[in-house]
Amino acid sequence: MNKKDVIKLLEEIALYLEIKGENPFRIAAYRKAAQGLEKDVRSLDEITDFLTVDGIGKGTNDVIVEYVNTGTSTMLEQLKEEIPETLLPLLKLPGLGGKRVGTLYKELGITDIETLKKACLTGTIYQVKGFGKKTVENILKALDEMGQRPERLPIYYMLQLVEEIKQYLREIPEINRFSVAGSIRRLSEMIKDIDFVIDTDDAETVKAKLLQMENIKEVINQGDTKISYVLGDEYAVSVDFLIVDENAYASSLHHFTGSKEHNVKMRQLAKARKEKINEYGVTNLETGERKHFETEEAFFNHFHLNFIPPELREGKDELERFKEHVNLVRDEQIKGDLHMHTTWSDGAHSIEEMVNAAREKGYQYIAITDHSKFLRVANGLDEKRLLKQREEIERLRQKYPDIHILHGVEMDILPNGTLDFSDDFLKEMDWVIAAIHSGFNQSREDIMKRLKTACENPYVDLIAHPTGRLIGRRSGYDVDVEALIEMASETNTALELNANPMRLDLAPEWLDKAQEKNIPIAVNTDSHQTSTLTFMQYGLQVARKAYLQPETVMNTWDVEAIIRFSNRNK
Ligand SMILES: [Zn+2]
Ligand SMILES: [Zn+2]
Known part of the structure; x- marks a missing residue:
């Protein structure tokens, strides 16, 4: 449980009370308590007495304490009984x-x-x-639109389901290995359904246990080697489990990962060698002998190819390219994360908790980049609070000398085209991110003017989530990305690949162009809590889709190189 969970509880209670037609003061008390918690810089663990939080009174305190101690709320349970969920x-x-x-x-x-x-x-x-x-x-x-499940759902929605299924599979001891396959493994942006491939010596037991999973709405298929069913809360999602033995695992995984276009090209390659590929292995058409592979890498090597990462299996020119070694950024090369929030603005964890989570990942450095004052809804920081935050960061630097903490900020580019802080102030920050969070309906001309001001500022290091898109939900503001890349190149400003699966912004086709212009790309999680530091893996998959090399991705650099970059105009 973290602060966000408690805030959610308070807001939910307020909603129920509102539906119930309760006294407006009572409703407001819950909302005020939620806001107070949001604004308090301490994380949940650090608040020993909730009455010390602005906006929390006796009544709301009791509700919070019960929830924190027991994980449930009598108040909410009662409301749920009175009012239909x-x-x-x-x-x-x-x-x-x-x-x-x-x-x-x-x-x-x-x-x-x-x-x-x-x-x-x-x-x-x-x-x-x-x-x-x-x-x-x-x-x-709106009701009409609500009733229909779109044919494809955004990747972030599906990834949550995939994580739940993985958690379940990990607890089945009869499973030797498993992997998600299909378009999720390739990290497509919109996804139709979910596929898993499972390696087991005991298919019957595994199948029985798969059918015991919670939340199954309908079983579609129960074959010898396959179970398919529909899962879901908000939307119905069909999930296929392919159950194979050790011999067929690697070939099956390759087969069900696709894409179709990639598989066609692989089959053509095999045919030219008088071989045939299917999900069980590779058959020599002259001798009839079937070859099995321990891993996908061995499978590719058989065809004199290097391992092709799933995200690049799109049937373009990957077969030609991977005849040679391809210098792609790898997960283990990442030394830090340069965009994250804490309880000082709208994050759920304190600076110290974020620092410790990054230390656990073995990072050499991180940048703490809370929102700036313009973003009131996110409790953005003004100059005074940023200076106070610097003292806290200084304290943590003394306490944790094994990690370099950059004091940064995610500064708003205001709708009128100005920046939220003066040059003199920005000059003193270790790391300055500029971002658009407002005025999404402005003309392309106005948006580009705003981005130009940010790029031309000598102390702005990075433009965050450059298009503002949310996959499957909104396309973002009207930005001329090509012109932005040009501006970034001229002003030596870095661009972000925001790794949050809701955003994945910039998209691969733009990253490729940015790399051509030698623009440094920061792959950042934009975490608002410790658990999402793992989003880095999705960002890196997108980076590889664009064939980004380690040198392009600035968070493979040493901290000295990051500091040199940030000091380039100082
Ligand atoms: Zn942002
Ligand atoms: Zn952010």
Whole structure:
């Protein structure tokens, strides 16, 4: 449990109270407590008395203490008994806040999406004050979109499910090895379904245990070597498990990882050698003899190829390229993470907790980069608080001499095109990230002006998440990426590959162009809690999709080189 969980609890209680039509002061108390926690610089473990947090009073304190100690909340449980949980999804609809959902529940007995839809279609909803034609039209439109599961879902959603399944598979002792396959393993941005390949000597037991997984909505297929079912909370997702023995594992994994186009090219290559590839191995067409491989690497080597990372198996020119050694950035070359948040702005963990998580990963350095003052919703820091934060970082530097802590900031580029801090102030920071978090609807011209100001500033080191996209949710602001790459090259400003699977920003096609221009790329997790420092692996997969070399990725550099870069105009 971390601070975010407690904040979520308080906000959820406030929502239920709002639906219930409770006293506005009572509702506000929970929201105030949530905000107070968000603003407090201490992490959950560091707060010994919640009454010392701004905005937390006796009532909210009791609720928090119970939740922290027991992991449950009587208050929330009671509210859930009084008010149908099925009302909560209604809050996502346009024009429906807690109060209005409460009114619909009390006056019309609307309890879920179905009953709401019926009330809209029959017109009974017009009996309730404040529901006009336009509102109802908007609700119906949103309901239609809600009902359909898009054909493909964003990678970040699927990765969460994959992690849960992996956790389950790790606990089945009869499984020798397993791997996710398919488009997730190749880190495609939008994903249709999930595939796993499992190596076992005891297929029957493994199959039985797979069928005991929680949250199975429907079993589609139970064959000798395959189990398929539908899982899911928010969306239904079909998952295939291919169950094979040790001999077939590597070939199966390659086969089910794809892509189709890559597999076609591999089969052509085999055919030219009078061989045939299938999921069980490689057969010599003249002798009929079948060859098995211990690993995918051995499989590729058989065809005189080096190991091709899954993310590059797209059926482009990878077969030609991997005849030779390809100098790609590797996970173990990463020495630090240059973008992360703490409780000082909107992160869940303290600086010290982030530092320790990075030390555990064996990093040589990190940059602490909380938000700047313009971003009020994220509790951004002004000059005064940044100076205070520097004292804390200084203390931690003394305490942990084995890691280099850069004092950075993620500074907003304001909608009017100015920066959130003066040059004199920025000059004193170890690491300056500039980013756009507002004014997404501005014209391309205005957006480019803002990015130009940032690139031309001598103390800005890096442009974060350069397009502002969220995969499958929003395309970002209107940016001319090619022109941005040009500006970054002229001003010697680095660009980010944000490794958060919601963003993966910049995308590979742009990274490739940036590398051509010798622009340093920082692969950063933008972590708001310790657990997401692992997002680095996804960022590196994207980096390899663009054939980024170790020298291009600046967090393979030593800390001295990072400091030299940050001092280039000082
Ligand atoms: Zn940001
Ligand atoms: Zn950030």
